[in-house]
Amino acid sequence: MVKIRPRPGVTGVASADRVLTVLTAFRTGDTAVELAELAERTGLIKSTIMRLMVSLESHGLITRMADGRYQLATEIMRLNTVYQDGLDLERHITPLLHRLTQETGETASFYVRHGAYRMCLYRVNSPHHLRLHMQPGDTRPMDAAAGAEALRTPYAMAEKMIKPMYSVGATDPHASSMALPIFGAGESLIGALVLSGPASRLTAEQAKSFYPLFQSAALELTRSLGGDALAIDLDEPAPKKTAKKKTAKA
Incomplete structure (x- = not known):
């Protein structure tokens, strides 16, 4: 039997949280995203996002295009392969x-x-x-x-x-x-x-x-398997309505 260890009782690092907030702001269908759009999605100011992007780019997670837009880089694909293999x-x-x-x-x-x-x-x-x-x-x-x-x-x-x-x-x-x-x-x-x-x-x-x-x-x-739970009607029967008792008029 595998022994389940409790999660460490520590909080996350604010800077790491901001980095991940930016990285997870990319959505299905995005090819490249402008800085203003990322600011709107994350609620972070543009100067903060630009600094975070430098770190993400240095680790191969983000590519900054010539027109200033950002797109996910090849390291994301490698990590996805690691995830799928595992x-x-x-x-x-x-x-x-x-x-x-x-x-x-x-x-x-x-x-x-x-x-x-x-x-x-x-x-x-x-x-x-x-x-x-x-x-x-x-x-x-x-x-x-x-x-x-x-x-x-x-x-x-x-x-x-x-x-x-x-x-x-x-x-x-x-x-x-x-x-x-x-x-x-x-x-x-x-x-x-x-x-x-x-x-x-x-x-x-x-x-x-x-x-x-x-x-x-x-x-x-x-x-x-890591997917979002879809909203599915489980065909639960509707609650039965109880008849209201009529009260005699005075």
């Missing part, structure tokens, strides 16, 4: 798949995009004899199946998604599945969480009964 997907995903299969009785899988196909990366098979027979490493087309649709979903659409995707007969006429995309840090699509089974058992009605459980699992996995 991210043990199996450690995060496999226990969750086992739990989903145990709680639903259906096959739980994790798919990733593999060129023009979707590939099963991890899989925990249903205990039922009647099930789909696939193994990790097997590929399927990017068709209309729920898993393929999830792998085609951009973050902007997933952020508004309130229901898992469901398909029946898309790849196999006797199979159905439900899926949600899983995003990591920086809104990057990591893969798709999929629950699948025979169409006769995993019907649309049965799939709907699994929605809260499945959505919670997707949120948990998203958080553990």
Whole structure:
């Protein structure tokens, strides 16, 4: 068992906090950002940002362009590679798949995009004899199946998604599945969480009964992989309204 050590009871360094505030002000879609825009995003004055940028540039994290704008530099890419190499997907995903299969009785899988196909990366098979027979490493087309649709979903659409995707007969006429995309840090699509089974058992009605459980699992996995938790309606029943008692008029 790994011994969990308490976090040190110290506070951060103000200068380091300002540096990180500037560095994390860059957003998805930014190519280069002007000094005035960084000042607006961070709440720091321009002279402070310029001094911080000198330090960031010396460490290869920022590049100052000829027109005075700033952009992220190659050291960011190297750090991202280090992060991805250290991210043990199996450690995060496999226990969750086992739990989903145990709680639903259906096959739980994790798919990733593999060129023009979707590939099963991890899989925990249903205990039922009647099930789909696939193994990790097997590929399927990017068709209309729920898993393929999830792998085609951009973050902007997933952020508004309130229901898992469901398909029946898309790849196999006797199979159905439900899926949600899983995003990591920086809104990057990591893969798709999929629950699948025979169409006769995993019907649309049965799939709907699994929605809260499945959505919670997707949120948990998203958080553990460094992504932002998406706002998902967990289909919680609305509270019952109680009838107001009528009071007799005097």
